[in-house]
Amino acid sequence: xxxxxxxxxxxxxxxxxxxxxxxxxxxxxxxxxxxxxxxxxxxxxxxxxxxxxxxxxxxxxxxxxxxxxxxxxxxxxxxxxxxxxxxxxxxxxxxxxxxxxxxxxxxxxxxxxxxxxxxxxxxxxxxxxxxxxxxxxxxxxxxxxxxxxxxxxxxxxxxxxxxxxxxxxxxxxxxxxxxxxxxxxxxxxxxxxxxxxxxxxxxxx
Amino acid sequence: xxxxxxxxxxxxxxxxxxxxxxxxxxxxxxxxxxxxxxxxxxxxxxxxxxxxxxxxxxxxxxxxxxxxxxxxxxxxxxxxxxxxxxxxxxxxxxxxxxxxxxxxxxxxxxxxxxxxxxxxxxxxxxxxxxxxxxxxxxxxxxxxxxxxxxxxxxxxxxxxxxxxxxxxxxxxxxxxxxxxxxxxxxxxxxxxxxxxxxxxxxxxxxxxxxxxxxxxxxxxxxxxxxxxxxxxxxxxxxxxxxxxxxxxxxxxxxxxxxxxxxxxxxxxxxxxxxxxxxxxxxxxxxxxxxxxxxxxxxxxxxxxxxxxxxxxxxxxxxxxxxxxxxxxxxxxxxxxxxxxxxxxxxxxxxxxxxxxxxxxxxxxxxxxxxxxxxxxxxxxxxxxxxxxxxxxxxxxxxxxxxxxxxxxxxxxxxxxxxxxxxxxxxxxxxxxxxxxxxxxxxxxxxxxxxxxxxxxxxxxxxxxxxxxxxxxxxxxxxxxxxxxxxxxxxxxxxxxxxxxxxxxxxxxxxxxxxxxxxxxxxxxxxxxxxxxxxxxx
Amino acid sequence: xxxxxxxxxxxxxxxxxxxxxxxxxxxxxxxxxxxxxxxxxxxxxxxxxxxxxxxxxxxxxxxxxxxxxxxxxxxxxxxxxxxxxxxxxxxxxx
Numbered sequence: 001x002x003x004x005x006x007x008x009x010x011x012x013x014x015x016x017x018x019x020x021x022x023x024x025x026x027x028x029x030x031x032x033x034x035x036x037x038x039x040x041x042x043x044x045x046x047x048x049x050x051x052x053x054x055x056x057x058x059x060x061x062x063x064x065x066x067x068x069x070x071x072x073x074x075x076x077x078x079x080x081x082x083x084x085x086x087x088x089x090x091x092x093x094x095x096x097x098x099x100x101x102x103x104x105x106x107x108x109x110x111x112x113x114x115x116x117x118x119x120x121x122x123x124x125x126x127x128x129x130x131x132x133x134x135x136x137x138x139x140x141x142x143x144x145x146x147x148x149x150x151x152x153x154x155x156x157x158x159x160x161x162x163x164x165x166x167x168x169x170x171x172x173x174x175x176x177x178x179x180x181x182x183x184x185x186x187x188x189x190x191x192x193x194x195x196x197x198x199x200x201x202x203x204x205x
Numbered sequence: 206x207x208x209x210x211x212x213x214x215x216x217x218x219x220x221x222x223x224x225x226x227x228x229x230x231x232x233x234x235x236x237x238x239x240x241x242x243x244x245x246x247x248x249x250x251x252x253x254x255x256x257x258x259x260x261x262x263x264x265x266x267x268x269x270x271x272x273x274x275x276x277x278x279x280x281x282x283x284x285x286x287x288x289x290x291x292x293x294x295x296x297x298x299x300x301x302x303x304x305x306x307x308x309x310x311x312x313x314x315x316x317x318x319x320x321x322x323x324x325x326x327x328x329x330x331x332x333x334x335x336x337x338x339x340x341x342x343x344x345x346x347x348x349x350x351x352x353x354x355x356x357x358x359x360x361x362x363x364x365x366x367x368x369x370x371x372x373x374x375x376x377x378x379x380x381x382x383x384x385x386x387x388x389x390x391x392x393x394x395x396x397x398x399x400x401x402x403x404x405x406x407x408x409x410x411x412x413x414x415x416x417x418x419x420x421x422x423x424x425x426x427x428x429x430x431x432x433x434x435x436x437x438x439x440x441x442x443x444x445x446x447x448x449x450x451x452x453x454x455x456x457x458x459x460x461x462x463x464x465x466x467x468x469x470x471x472x473x474x475x476x477x478x479x480x481x482x483x484x485x486x487x488x489x490x491x492x493x494x495x496x497x498x499x500x501x502x503x504x505x506x507x508x509x510x511x512x513x514x515x516x517x518x519x520x521x522x523x524x525x526x527x528x529x530x531x532x533x534x535x536x537x538x539x540x541x542x543x544x545x546x547x548x549x550x551x552x553x554x555x556x557x558x559x560x561x562x563x564x565x566x567x568x569x570x571x572x573x574x575x576x577x578x579x580x581x582x583x584x585x586x587x588x589x590x591x592x593x594x595x596x597x598x599x600x601x602x603x604x605x606x607x608x609x610x611x612x613x614x615x616x617x618x619x620x621x622x623x624x625x626x627x628x629x630x631x632x633x634x635x636x637x638x639x640x641x642x643x644x645x646x647x648x649x650x651x652x653x654x655x656x657x658x659x660x661x662x663x664x665x666x667x668x669x670x671x672x673x674x675x676x677x678x679x680x681x682x683x684x685x686x687x688x689x690x691x692x693x694x695x696x697x698x699x700x701x702x703x704x705x706x707x708x709x710x711x712x713x714x715x716x717x718x719x720x721x722x723x724x725x726x727x728x729x730x731x732x733x734x735x736x737x738x739x740x741x742x
Numbered sequence: 743x744x745x746x747x748x749x750x751x752x753x754x755x756x757x758x759x760x761x762x763x764x765x766x767x768x769x770x771x772x773x774x775x776x777x778x779x780x781x782x783x784x785x786x787x788x789x790x791x792x793x794x795x796x797x798x799x800x801x802x803x804x805x806x807x808x809x810x811x812x813x814x815x816x817x818x819x820x821x822x823x824x825x826x827x828x829x830x831x832x833x834x835x836x
Contacts, residue, residue: 014808015318015393021811022385025818026423032822033427033457037442039826040453040833058771065767073760076751076801083750122438133441133448140440140447144431181803188802195793198767199786203774420821456829507821508828520835526828 013178020182024189027152031193034145038200041137048134053204055120056142057111061202064107065194071100072191075160075184085174087167094164094180097187101157108150112143142201149193156190159183217624217721235320236724238622241306243327248294248302249691251334255289256684258282263646263680266673269665279663280349281364285341287352288369292376293334295607296465299472300383300418301330303614304411306622308387310715311405313396313733315725318389322382330379336372340365351661353462356443356454360435367433374429377422380468384418387411398733405713405739406489409496410475413503417464417471421507425461428454452517459510467506469603471499473610474541477563480617481545482740483711484560485552489740491544498537505534515586524583531581538574542567557709558632562613565640569609573602576651591661594654600647612636612690619694620708624721625701627694635690642683649676712740749806759800766793 042049078093119126122143127136163183166172172179214220218238225233231243262282265272274282305323309316317323341347344365350358354373359366391412395404431442432454441447443454482489489495511519511527545567554560576598579585589595620626649672654660658669665673707716718726735741770789774782799805804812 012318012393015389017807018392018811019319019385019389021814022388022419025814026381026385026419028818029420029822030423030427032825033424033460036457036826036829037431037453040450040829041442041448043830043833044450045448062767062771066764069760069763069767072763072797072801073756076756077753080751080753080756122434122440128447136441137448140442144434144440144442185802188797191801192794192797195797196787196790199770199774199790203770203786204783420818452832456832460825460829507825511828511832519832522835523832526831 011176011178013176013181016178016182017185020185024185027189028192031145031148034141034148035196035200038141038145041134041141042200045132045134045137048132049138050204052131052135052138053201055115055118055139056202057114058202060107060111061198064104065198067100067104067107068191068194071097071104072188074100075187079177079181079184082167082172082177082180083174090167090180091164094160094167098157098160098164101153101160101187105150105153108146112146115139145197146201149190149197152190152193156183156187159186214719216723217719218724219624219721221724233324235316235324237305237309237316237320237323238722240323240327241302241304242622244297244301244305244330247327247331247334248297251289251293255286255294256687258286258289260680260684262286263677265663266665267677268673269667269670271663274663276663277346277349280351280661281341281347283661284348284351285337288337288348288373291352291465292337292373293330295469295603296376296380297330297383298469298607298611299476299614300387300411300414300468301327302611303407303476303618304383304387304414304472307618307715308390308408308411309394310718310722310726311408311713312391312394312399313714313727313731314390314394315727315730317386318393319386323386326379326382326386329375329382333372333374333376333379336368336375338372340368340372344368353458354429354432355458356432356435356449356451357445359432360443366436370429370433374426377426377429380418381422384415384422388415388419391415396730396733400733402493403733403735403738406478406492406495406499407472407475407713410471410478410499413499414468414471417468417503417506421461421464421468424457425465428457428461452514452519455514455517456510459513460507463510463513464503464506466603467502469607470538471502473566473607474499474538476610476614476617477545477566478541479711479713480559480563480613481548482742483617483709484555484557484563485549486555486710486742487548487552487740488737488742489544490547490550491540492738492740494540495544498540501537502534505530505537509534512581512586515583516590528581528583532578535574535578535581542571555709558627558629558636559613559617559709561633561636562609562616565636566606566609566613569601569605569643573598573600573605577602589654591659592654593650593658593660596660597647597650597654600650604647605643612639615694617709618715619697620704621715621718621720621722623698623701624704624719625697626704626708627697627701631689631693635686635688635693638686638689639683640686642679642681642686645679646676646683647679649673649679712742751800751803751806755800759796763793763796766796 074093075097078090078097081087081090081093115121120139121127122140127139131139160183163172163180166179218236221230221236223230223234231239234240261274262279265274265279265282305317308314346364348362348364348366348369350362350364350366354366354370359370391404391408395401431440434440435443439447441449443449443451445451478489478495509527509531511523512531515524515527545563576594580589580595580598616627616632653669653672653676656669658665704720706718706720708720709716714731715722717731766789770786773785773789776782798815804815
């Protein structure tokens with residue numbers, strides 16, 4: 001007899017959905033702490049934040065926002081496709097989501113690279129000698145928040161890939177869609193965070 | 206006492222043999238009852254370490270000046286003592302042990318909602334504990350910041366902070382997963398007929414606690430990460446030299462750590478709410494009021510954190526707001542005490558070991574709570590902040606609260622968990638010594654604080670000497686009582702009389718299943734048929 | 743536990759929501775190029791809130807879920823906002 005106690009296989013879709021929502025709440029509050037810090041320091045350093053924000057490229061930021069919004073749509077559509085039993089479309093939509101997520105990460109990589117080239121990175125001497133305290137704080141928060149967000153994109157992509165594998169091997173299907181739906185929820189969370197990051201860092205004027 | 210070391214029946218969760226045998230069978234088990242015991246034994250070991258550190262501190266304080274250790278060592282002692290006791294003992298405490306063991310049974314379920322996640326929570330807990338301990342054993346010096354890790358010292362000190370910080374983060378993760386599991390369990394796995402309004406009070410407190418674990422812990426999680434990043438990269442978020450505000454660190458830290466004390470006390474109150482009706486053989490007074498105050502404490506508890514920071518440099522407005530809110534949050538706790546006492550009134554009191562613990566809980570909890578109101582008053586706080594008075598307050602309310610409730614729960618549910626009865630005379634002797642020692646250890650600290658003795662100092666002025674001697678003696682008496690209690694329970698587990706199904710005539714569902722319970726708790730999921738709520742005698 | 747087969751959201755709905763989201767995005771880029779002082783932040787955050795509402799309600803299915811999940815989400819946001827407000831009792835009045 002296996003060590004795992006097998007109660008009758010109770011697949012509780014609603015239970016696992018609540019579980020994922022509860023986990024999402026913890027992620028919201030994790031970033032919430034950072035948003036709290038951001039609001040305090042922006043309040044205290046309004047001009048410095050304006051100045052520092054001009055270093056960021058609004059175009060790349062907007063493109064990344066659009067990418068993430070489209071990817072949210074594609075993963076949402078994939079749940080519809082799964083429920084309709086359209087396996088191929090489901091998988092195609094999921095791959096699209098993953099590709100878009102990767103493009104987002106690549107953009108981020110170049111954005112950060114550009115900053116580093118200009119001597120803007122956490123703890124840099126250049127920042128300490130040429131920038132005001134408010135600007136240093138802006139970039140400290142920028143790297144931490146977009147960095148943590150990128151980490152969560154990676155986690156989201158992994159979740160989607162796991163769901164992909166399970167759909168291909170038939171363990172996730174129209175009557176047992178939870179894994180895909182919950183992976184989708186997580187992806188939307190990642191999108192939600194960016195929806196707030198974008199205006200707060202890129203659209204300060 | 207008839208010695209009986211025969212093992213309990215073959216289908217019990219204790220005896221069950223699955224794919225793996227022996228110890229391996231325990232650390233791979235997803236059975237909530239086994240996981241509860243895994244937590245219990247690991248916590249016991251860690252508690253002993255934390256208690257020894259406490260004894261070491263008291264020994265140092267038996268005389269002014271250096272007694273047995275240098276100042277730096279003393280700083281390390283109170284830091285690690287705090288980190289262990291807070292993050293590894295009282296926060297997980299009742300939920301991880303008694304919540305895990307009893308929640309499914311009390312609501313008529315075969316296990317929690319996510320049994321595998323439950324086991325993972327324990328592994329995460331162990332990982333966190335190892336990380337913290339490693340900060341002591343390896344690296345450039347044991348953490349010396351206090352368990353509160355205040356900035357900027359926490360990122361400037363040369364001590365080995367990173368493993369401790371990451372350890373605390375990992376322990377927080379374990380807490381979040383447990384809370385998540387319990388919330389879903391209560392939403393989805395209550396047996397037919399057990400509506401929210403008929404659920405016993407201990408599960409209700411686990412529900413409220415779960416939400417606090419879920420929503421408050423991430424804040425300290427991100428704060429700890431930021432301290433680590435500050436240490437490694439110097440991002441400036443808490444560094445005044447770069448524009449950061451150390452007071453903001455305190456805000457973020459206490460936004461979690463105040464709700465954390467409600468994680469500690471709510472399940473404790475829940476256990477007391479189970480014990481008092483049983484030993485009064487009477488329905489609980491004001492079930493709805495107790496539920497409402499549980500939720501009120503959980504909710505209002507989020508808004509009082511600033512009372513840890515009255516002297517830190519916040520605005521006056523902020524101080525007034527936090528002081529008023531602090532007084533407000535005391536009200537639901539007072540309601541609970543009133544309800545417990547009203548439950549006992551005209552009840553048929555059965556004076557047994559759990560009852561001694563429950564009544565002494567009320568006594569020490571009241572002292573702790575009232576001293577909290579003293580600290581919540583701004584004028585008094587300015588004088589008492591960072592003195593021994595604060596140390597007395599939180600030991601009365603946390604050790605007195607969560608600690609006494611833990612021992613009460615242990616002596617209440619021991620027969621169910623292990624299928625054995627313990628020797629009541631020794632249990633009561635242990636309780637009495639512990640109680641006297643506890644009061645002698647912490648009582649004098651109120652006086653010392655009012656006279657001006659600071660906390661977290663290894664030295665003090667000569668006029669504080671005699672009270673300190675008394676306090677240290679109290680620590681020895683208390684620990685002696687503790688040893689008796691623990692040895693008594695170990696002996697009972699091995700040689701105690703087999704326990705009946707319902708030794709205390711309790712009314713909740715755990716008292717209908719065998720002692721100890723079988724692996725799947727129930728042959729058939731029961732149906733709740735009582736007309737009124739639980740506790741109908 | 744029965745497996746609730748919930749309402750299947752048509753592809754079309756998701757496309758419309760995306761269009762709305764993109765519109766909000768471009769509007770917020772637009773208004774922040776205009777110098778509106780204090781209102782700029784408010785405007786940007788307001789639009790971000792509308793976008794999140796759309797994502798939560800449609801993409802994340804809250805519209806089609808049982809009410810208690812919506813209550814939980816609302817509660818978490820309210821709690822978070824309350825914590826920020828109370829923190830500002832300190833910073834606003836120093």
